[in-house]
Amino acid sequence: MPDLGPYSFYVLTSYGVTLALIFGLVIWSWMRSQRVAAQLKELEEKRQTTQTT
Amino acid sequence: MSFWEYANPVRFNRLATTVLPWSAGITALCLSVGLIWGFFFTPDDFRQGSTVKIIYIHVPSAFIAINAWLMMFVTSLVWLIRRHHVSALAARAAAPIGATMTVIALFTGAIWGQPMWGTWWEWDPRLTSFLVLFVFYLGYMALWEAVEDPDKAADLTAVLCMVGSVFALLSRYAVFFWNQGLHQGASLSLDEETNVADVFYYPLLVCLAGFVMLFVTLVLLRTRTEIRARRALALMRRMGEA
Numbered sequence: 324m325p326d327l328g329p330y331s332f333y334v335l336t337s338y339g340v341t342l343a344l345i346f347g348l349v350i351w352s353w354m355r356s357q358r359v360a361a362q363l364k365e366l367e368e369k370r371q372t373t374q375t376t
Numbered sequence: 377m378s379f380w381e382y383a384n385p386v387r388f389n390r391l392a393t394t395v396l397p398w399s400a401g402i403t404a405l406c407l408s409v410g411l412i413w414g415f416f417f418t419p420d421d422f423r424q425g426s427t428v429k430i431i432y433i434h435v436p437s438a439f440i441a442i443n444a445w446l447m448m449f450v451t452s453l454v455w456l457i458r459r460h461h462v463s464a465l466a467a468r469a470a471a472p473i474g475a476t477m478t479v480i481a482l483f484t485g486a487i488w489g490q491p492m493w494g495t496w497w498e499w500d501p502r503l504t505s506f507l508v509l510f511v512f513y514l515g516y517m518a519l520w521e522a523v524e525d526p527d528k529a530a531d532l533t534a535v536l537c538m539v540g541s542v543f544a545l546l547s548r549y550a551v552f553f554w555n556q557g558l559h560q561g562a563s564l565s566l567d568e569e570t571n572v573a574d575v576f577y578y579p580l581l582v583c584l585a586g587f588v589m590l591f592v593t594l595v596l597l598r599t600r601t602e603i604r605a606r607r608a609l610a611l612m613r614r615m616g617e618a
Contacts, residue, residue, distance in 0.1 A: 327546060329425070330427045333430070334427060337433060337434075337483070337484045341437070345480075348473065352472075352594055356597055356598070356600065358600040363604045364617070367611065369615070
């Protein structure tokens with residue numbers, strides 16, 4: 324860990340908040356992507372079943 | 377193969393699925409190398425002390441905040457002129473990324489400003505135009521959610537995007553338009569005289585590449601999601617009618 328001197332609070336808070344926001348955005352985007360993909364798959368399967376019956 | 381063929385949602389999704397693992401890998405590599413290099417292996421500045429390390433997140437996030445809106449402007453224009461749904465959905469997909477980057481730029485700027493300028497905030501032209509840009513991002517996302525008809529929402533948000541572009545431009549050039557305010561000039565420039573010292577410059581370039589790749593990766597992922605969500609909505613409506 325580098326010696327950040329009297330500014331350690333400012334530097335560490337900046338990095339902490341930034342990384343938290345980026346991780347949050349990535350995880351939210353990924354989870355929504357998975358949820359929508361599953362929903363679409365289910366709907367397409369339901370549609371195919373309706374068409375064949 | 378023409379660029380416009382990617383306006384086909386199926387072709388776009390195929391491309392996104394192929395590119396995503398690679399772009400995600402390059403993003404992780406650039407961000408890890410850039411941030412570790414900048415945080416652990418660069419010296420303190422003789423005036424700013426260790427707060428100079430904030431540059432590796434503040435400058436790239438501000439760059440993406442402005443250029444995300446520029447990308448939304450171009451894709452909105454494509455929607456208005458050529459009516460390609462993928463372009464409207466790409467603009468929608470980019471907005472939360474741009475908004476997050478604006479928050480990061482505002483936050484890291486404020487936290488750097490306190491020890492260096494002696495204030496968290498100043499109604500300086502660049503800071504103020506950045507705050508207005510953030511409000512435009514919020515308004516843009518709220519408008520997409522508020523209008524039920526997707527094509528109408530795309531039209532209205534595209535017009536809002538055109539108007540907001542003025543503030544995106546102001547955020548970028550405010551320092552030059554008004555020769556006043558606390559915010560200094562560009563840290564990165566093609567003109568080498570205005571650049572930061574090499575010891576800060578190279579890790580900053582790697583961080584910038586990492587943030588650009590993060591933006592590309594998230595736009596691809598989120599646009600693919602928006603296309604699928606649109607298809608799911610169309611299917612639900614069709615099945616509801618049947």
